[in-house]
Amino acid sequence: MQINLPGNVKQIIEKLNKEGYEAYAVGGCVRDSLLGRVPNDWDITTSATPQEIKAVFRRTVDTGIKHGTVTVLLGKEGYEVTTFRIDGEYSDHRRPDGVTFTRELSEDLLRRDFTINAMAYNDETGVVDLYGGTEDLENGIIRCVGNPDERFDEDALRIMRAVRFAAQLDFSIDEATRDAAEKHALDLKNVSAERIETELTKLLVSGHPEKILDMYEMGITAIVLPEFDRMIETPQNTPYHIYDVGRHTVEVIKNVPATKVMRYAALLHDTGKVESRTTDASGRDHFKGHSVISEKIADGVLRRLRMDNDTIRDVKKIVFWHDYGIKGDISVKSVRKMLSQMGEDYFDSYVQIRKADISGQSNYNLDASMRILEQIVGYHDEIMREGNALSIGDLAVSGKDLIEMGIKPGPDMGRILRELLDKVLEEPSMNDKQKLMEYVTKVCLEQ
Ligand code: ATP
Numbered sequence: 318m319q320i321n322l323p324g325n326v327k328q329i330i331e332k333l334n335k336e337g338y339e340a341y342a343v344g345g346c347v348r349d350s351l352l353g354r355v356p357n358d359w360d361i362t363t364s365a366t367p368q369e370i371k372a373v374f375r376r377t378v379d380t381g382i383k384h385g386t387v388t389v390l391l392g393k394e395g396y397e398v399t400t401f402r403i404d405g406e407y408s409d410h411r412r413p414d415g416v417t418f419t420r421e422l423s424e425d426l427l428r429r430d431f432t433i434n435a436m437a438y439n440d441e442t443g444v445v446d447l448y449g450g451t452e453d454l455e456n457g458i459i460r461c462v463g464n465p466d467e468r469f470d471e472d473a474l475r476i477m478r479a480v481r482f483a484a485q486l487d488f489s490i491d492e493a494t495r496d497a498a499e500k501h502a503l504d505l506k507n508v509s510a511e512r513i514e515t516e517l518t519k520l521l522v523s524g525h526p527e528k529i530l531d532m533y534e535m536g537i538t539a540i541v542l543p544e545f546d547r548m549i550e551t552p553q554n555t556p557y558h559i560y561d562v563g564r565h566t567v568e569v570i571k572n573v574p575a576t577k578v579m580r581y582a583a584l585l586h587d588t589g590k591v592e593s594r595t596t597d598a599s600g601r602d603h604f605k606g607h608s609v610i611s612e613k614i615a616d617g618v619l620r621r622l623r624m625d626n627d628t629i630r631d632v633k634k635i636v637f638w639h640d641y642g643i644k645g646d647i648s649v650k651s652v653r654k655m656l657s658q659m660g661e662d663y664f665d666s667y668v669q670i671r672k673a674d675i676s677g678q679s680n681y682n683l684d685a686s687m688r689i690l691e692q693i694v695g696y697h698d699e700i701m702r703e704g705n706a707l708s709i710g711d712l713a714v715s716g717k718d719l720i721e722m723g724i725k726p727g728p729d730m731g732r733i734l735r736e737l738l739d740k741v742l743e744e745p746s747m748n749d750k751q752k753l754m755e756y757v758t759k760v761c762l763e764q
């Protein structure tokens with residue numbers, strides 16, 4: 318089998334070969350190439366030690382010398398070149414106590430997590446597959462290299478990686494591998510939040526995010542995302558729903574675009590239903606005010622995962638607003654106010670989650686809910702077409718105008734500008750310098 322190596326990768330491998338070292342493309346890039354997918358990045362493995370790698374290439378960065386990794390720079394690109402290595406004991410279930418370098422490719426491949434990730438390639442040798450990786454690729458199977466029990470005991474993150482690869486590739490997990498993963502799921506509490514976030518995010522933005530249900534069944538979410546288990550345990554006895562909160566959530570995740578922000582917003586949008594659920598005399602469930610609670614829970618979950626601040630801000634915003642318009646009591650005025658409070662930038666995301674949310678419910682009222690959403694979109698478009706003011710910066714008067722009227726900068730001015738915006742949100746035709754100045758003298762300063 319032939320893999321089309323990028324020119325730079327070829328060049329690095331050939332240069333190492335010329336100096337008498339073995340070198341191969343390895344891991345994810347070989348797997349993805351064999352599947353006809355475009356690899357994320359190209360990792361290279363070699364018999365040369367880090368010092369030897371550095372002696373061969375002019376421009377290098379010491380990325381992780383202790384673990385054998387040197388980044389080779391070619392033009393603007395960087396390629397991680399790692400010495401064949403054997404991982405030492407894993408006494409903490411996450412990191413080897415030490416690594417030793419080896420001149421044997423077979424030993425390097427043996428330390429890798431799954432058979433499909435344990436293949437190497439160069440043009441001269443072709444695919445090196447010592448552990449049945451090509452066969453598992455053909456059959457769509459995630460299987461540990463070696464004894465799964467030992468492999469998960471060494472590094473519990475591999476448990477999440479198994480499900481993440483299954484979700485990206487639509488593969489199933491081999492039975493022995495799955496059993497061992499379940500057995501070691503508890504060890505995930507020793508794994509750092511950053512590593513967990515990486516795997517959870519990759520699963521969520523994959524083609525099969527519904528495999529989060531596998532994570533639930535295997536006892537993984539119980540450790541890394543107990544909020545999800547609570548949602549699965551929360552029924553929704555209402556004509557609007559056919560699923561429990563957790564399974565409804567999975568439908569919504571599938572229905573939003575595969576971006577980090579949208580998938581996390583979908584994951585967390587109904588977390589507040591667990592606490593807010595009340596059952597009335599007729600046995601019907603209500604979840605009043607759940608989006609506010611969801612927003613709080615989303616904040617906690619994302620901080621725990623050490624998510625970046627921009628993502629946290631965006632996800633919280635979408636979670637908070639996901640329910641807007643649900644009752645249908647909307648008008649162009651209320652949509653204008655909503656856009657002003659939420660920020661018009663979030664409107665597309667709001668529509669995406671609203672649509673996905675409605676599609677993940679029962680057929681009861683589905684058409685009516687979609688019609689309300691269309692109406693909201695219609696009002697939004699009208700507001701944008703008319704160029705209605707939505708923020709203080711859009712007002713026809715500025716702070717400077719108010720100063721000229723004798724108002725001092727400070728809390729009073731802030732209050733007046735907000736009052737003007739409120740007025741203009743009610744009546745866009747009021748956004749006129751003359752009219753607003755009159756309003757200031759007649760109303761704002763009378764108080
Ligand atoms: P992606 O497309 O997500 O980058 P990948 O297979 O390249 O997938 P990486 O996390 O970049 O995954 O790791 C590169 C390679 O290193 C893997 O293919 C695997 O061979 C090995 N590897 C990574 N993490 C582990 C681990 N926790 N245990 C064992 N081997 C691992």
Ligand code: MG
Pocket residue numbers: 345357358
């Ligand atoms: Mg990779």
